[in-house]
Amino acid sequence: MSKLITVSPSPHMYGGDNVKKLMYGVVLALLPAFLVSVYFFGIGALIVTAVSVVSCVGFEYLIQKHLMKTTPTITDGSAAVTGLLLAFNLPTNLPVWIILIGALVAIGVGKMSFGGLGNNPFNPALVGRIFLLISFPVQMTSFPKPIVSRTQYTDAVTGATPLEIIKEGISEGIPLSELMGQIPGYFDLFIGRMHGSMGEIGALALIIGGIYLLARKIITWHIPVSILSTIIVFTGILWAANPEANADPMFHILSGGIMLGAIYMATDYATSPMTPKGMWIYGIGIGVITVTIRVWGAYPEGVAFSILIMNAFVPIINKYIKPKRFGEEVKNG
């Protein structure tokens, strides 16, 4: 035969997904929530997102090219996802220079110092967020008022998030029934009309994106469902025990960063477990720690901390929690 043919081991057919498609799938899934943020926070949402995405991609490029001396892989979309998720975790009145610091910590410390995509033990966007929260507590906890601050950036009118109002109030001994009057109604929480980080508002839009991620098989249901159900059960018990001192489960899942965390942050590939059983343990851990921080901790919100804490357990979960092997239960039969 005159022509050369390829000889390679099976399989000879491949699925349609690649890293780039998965990453841009996440970007697409975040689009509805982004539009909601732009609707409520206007110009601030646009600036924060643009700065965060561009700086994350830029830092990754610079670090890979000049420090690691490798071919930059920014086109795989993972730095853009980190940038987008970092933006979603920031208030929309955050000055540019603080965002740049956050992006550098997220990409430089959170991701590249461990070797880049797939090797990082902690969610890079959350590493950036927590670094900023601890370093710039004032700027990181002043949240613009929705709608009225559309045309303002750093000069936006700010206020407290529903979680802050409830936490503050309960610690001062104000009954919950009174506090609930000071926060937006559940429908407003559901669509996103509230003070909060840019992308954590708008449960509805986040759920729509989540359904897309599930349908495209970019994530599985295990992590979001285990986190949300743990939070519902845990806060449900507290609420049933003392409804005047503890908010109901609906309030908990609609406020703060739970939807964003459960669907988009905790499901980050490199920092979450590999098996369904492992994902349940991880999700339950996140749920329990989140509620513990919210109810008894110093911070009103605990999603970011709880995900980072459970990230630390992922290697040990992967080591000891094995998938159910085929033919296992009758091994010695």
Added chain:
Amino acid sequence: MLKTFPKGGIHPAEHKITAGKPTETLPVPKTAVIPLSQHLGAPSTPVVKKGDMVKAGQLIAKSSAFVSANIHSSVSGKVTKIDNVIDTSGYRQPAVIIEVEGDEWDEKIDPGKTLKKEITISGEEIRKRTEEAGIVGLGGATFPSHIKLSVPKGKKAEVLIINGAECEPYLTADHRLMLEKGDELMVGITLLMKALGVEKAMIGIENNKPDAVDHLTSLAVNYKGISVHALKVMYPQGAEKQLIKSLINREVPSGALPIEVGTVVHNVGTAVAVYEAVQKNKPLFERVVTVSGKSLKNPGNFLVRIGTPVSELIEAAGGMPEDTGKIINGGPMMGKALNTTEAPVAKGTSGILVFPASDSKREEVQKCIRCAKCVSICPMGLEPYLLNAASEREMWEIVETDRVLDCMECGSCSYICPSRLPLLDYIRLGKSTVSKIIRSRKQ
């Protein structure tokens, strides 16, 4: 709800472009090259020598060990040499080469097409005829079938499972056989049931072949104990352990055979071969082969004599396309790429796929992003990413304890990996190394 196995699996594009093509009989080749190693186990010992005249169906090599099989001539003519030739394995192996003259069949063979339904011989005789006829598993594994018909002491077969899943993309040989030789299949199954002493047989067919399901269901009413089951289209539905799980919800333990859970699995092609061997006295010397590929002019299903060069099959399918980049013996998921089109068709050749160059090269490999897709699709419940990484780093203890030997090499992990990691390549390395380690430990 269609029956299926509960853990893992993928759904590759089916590409069953030859499903509607009735089986054509390919002309007898001018020279037949019949390899002596067409089955799992020891190569057969030739019983003919250079210069001998043989007829189609005549024994030319006999089984040489417990796990081995007889081989018969597929043509009539003169043995010109016994030599090493490159076969479908890609290696040079001994083969009997026959210069064809005419097409004379052994006179014991009944060449007629009339269905012979009544079974006159005992189960033991059925097993013996299967052995004599050199029948091996025609699904691709080529394990000598007669061995699976003798149930080991202390074990009991309760149900015979017939594999008509044909879960590999492109392949349609079994599909056509079920449509065109339904009655022969049913008699063959009845023979296998008698040999095993079971009252019940279940045929599992993936639901992308509804015509085969309907046809066999309507035939099954005339045969005692045979039932037909449509299965969910999910690769690897036709893998032995997965098929057993789907049909009778039993899991074959790690390292054990199906008889451990009271069943024996045979392919539909094997059952038809048993019919021909027992009822028509015809040894296994021809089989249906799907010849397919996106660029072929005339892809189809062909009844081919064993020993026909692959090049003649490609000729029959319209000739080698200009853009050819790879030729595969078997399906795209588990088949083996050929290194020459002169390799002869063997008993286990279920398909010849001609892939265009654009589908023949692997894509660039990226780092593992730990997406866990390989873990979620592995039908054996393994962690391909871990076996891959541990094999790459030669951490054989981890490879062994994380059960690399359970892997059946279905290729689902490499298929799904978004980073295009050659997971199965490293897992194969792990399997062979761990096997060696275990063997040296026993010594």
